[in-house]
Amino acid sequence: xxxxxxxxxxxxxxxxxxxLLEVKNLKKYYPVTAGFFQRKVGDVKAVDDITLxxxxxxxxxxxxxxxCGKSTAGRTLLRLTDPTEGQIIFDGEDITNxxxxxxxxxxxxxxxxxxxxxxxLNSKMMVGHLxxxxxxxxxxxxxxxxxxxxxxxxxxxxxxxxxxxxxPHEFSGGQRQRIGIARALALNPKLIIADEPVSxxxxxxxxxxxxxxxxxxxxxxxxxxxxxxxxxxxxHMSDRIxxxxxxxxxxxxxxxxxxHEPLHPYTQALTxxxxxxxxxxxxxxxxxxxxxxxxxxxxxxxxxxxxxPVAMPKCKEIVPQLKEVRPNRQVACLxxxxxxx
Ligand code: ADP
Ligand code: MG
Numbered sequence: 530x531x532x533x534x535x536x537x538x539x540x541x542x543x544x545x546x547x548x549l550l551e552v553k554n555l556k557k558y559y560p561v562t563a564g565f566f567q568r569k570v571g572d573v574k575a576v577d578d579i580t581l582x583x584x585x586x587x588x589x590x591x592x593x594x595x596x597c598g599k600s601t602a603g604r605t606l607l608r609l610t611d612p613t614e615g616q617i618i619f620d621g622e623d624i625t626n627x628x629x630x631x632x633x634x635x636x637x638x639x640x641x642x643x644x645x646x647x648x649x650l651n652s653k654m655m656v657g658h659l660x661x662x663x664x665x666x667x668x669x670x671x672x673x674x675x676x677x678x679x680x681x682x683x684x685x686x687x688x689x690x691x692x693x694x695x696x697p698h699e700f701s702g703g704q705r706q707r708i709g710i711a712r713a714l715a716l717n718p719k720l721i722i723a724d725e726p727v728s729x730x731x732x733x734x735x736x737x738x739x740x741x742x743x744x745x746x747x748x749x750x751x752x753x754x755x756x757x758x759x760x761x762x763x764x765h766m767s768d769r770i771x772x773x774x775x776x777x778x779x780x781x782x783x784x785x786x787x788x789h790e791p792l793h794p795y796t797q798a799l800t801x802x803x804x805x806x807x808x809x810x811x812x813x814x815x816x817x818x819x820x821x822x823x824x825x826x827x828x829x830x831x832x833x834x835x836x837x838p839v840a841m842p843k844c845k846e847i848v849p850q851l852k853e854v855r856p857n858r859q860v861a862c863l864x865x866x867x868x869x870x
Contacts, residue, residue, distance in 0.1 A: 546586060549619070549752045550606065550620075554616070574824045577776035577824075583720070586746075588752075589755065590766060590769070591770075591771050592760055592773070597773045597774055598775070599756045612625060620638065638720065639721070641721070644729055660683065679711075688711070703731070710726075764788065769782065774821070776824055776832070778859075780796045783857055788803075792860045798838075817836050850866075852865070
């Protein structure tokens with residue numbers, strides 16, 4: 530089958546698939562305190578009401594500039610930090626308020642691969658023990674069984690069985706990320722959140738790690754939430770894409786459609802920044818002025834209005850809702866809201 534046919538087929542299959550993760554109106558606010566008594570004076574609205582669902586076996590790419598709340602969203606989904614509001618349903622179970630042993634049990638089904646393979650691996654631990662730690666925590670396997678299993682995992686991610694006895698500093702960035710991936714795979718999870726897994730790596734190494742993640746997805750039946758700050762990285766990985774801006778989800782849709790016809794002005798700016806290999810298809814680059822505003826004091830109305838090239842006066846006042854504007858495409862922008870036209 531041609532690549533096109535395969536991707537069409539996968540897309541059709543995805544819409545028939547079951548939902549693995551459902552997130553409804555999720556918020557994560559970090560309190561801001563001041564003074565001697567550490568009185569609360571405000572909130573950092575890192576994630577401010579996002580709703581999304583992931584189908585079994587899909588890769589959902591979450592993109593947005595640095596500071597938009599992607600990592601916080603990922604960490605909150607996995608219950609690594611408590612949500613402020615909202616609901617998280619994983620494989621049919623509401624995990625929003627799980628505690629203690631129930632949370633521990635749920636957690637073995639989801640794992641995270643972190644951005645910085647230098648900082649995320651304990652440098653004092655031997656690779657074998659870094660990778661078998663989750664297995665030791667969750668299973669009663671013997672030392673010998675653990676060793677065999679870890680060596681197999683190391684080989685699967687492109688390392689050698691002997692690497693079991695080495696320490697993280699003996700590896701390159703790409704190899705360290707492979708160690709992180711082996712560790713995430715150890716418990717055979719259903720969902721992996723990969724938080725900018727290749728951003729810290731040399732461009733020449735990036736595609737090797739991305740290809741590895743792709744192969745593992747089919748082999749281990751994984752669902753991915755793949756976080757990146759630019760669209761070119763998620764382009765090759767994702768089936769669907771969600772675009773975040775300042776704690777909000779502004780657009781969700783199929784990858785190809787988001788690339789070919791971005792609807793939200795923020796998505797349009799992000800896609801215009803992707804290098805175009807064909808010089809005949811030159812497109813206009815939309816440069817966004819300034820930085821992402823502070824989530825402690827976000828703009829009123831549509832949070833993007835201060836940087837939006839097509840903002841209208843009402844955008845200062847009305848908060849746009851994420852709505853289905855055509856099949857399988859949701860956008861939060863007043864340009865597409867009939868009642869606000
Ligand atoms: P991204 O991953 O998209 O770069 P983050 O989720 O890391 O964004 O951060 C979103 C916002 O939340 C940022 O303004 C950041 O400074 C803030 N933030 C993240 N973690 C914390 C924390 N533990 N306490 C307070 N503010 C935080
Ligand atoms: Mg981040």
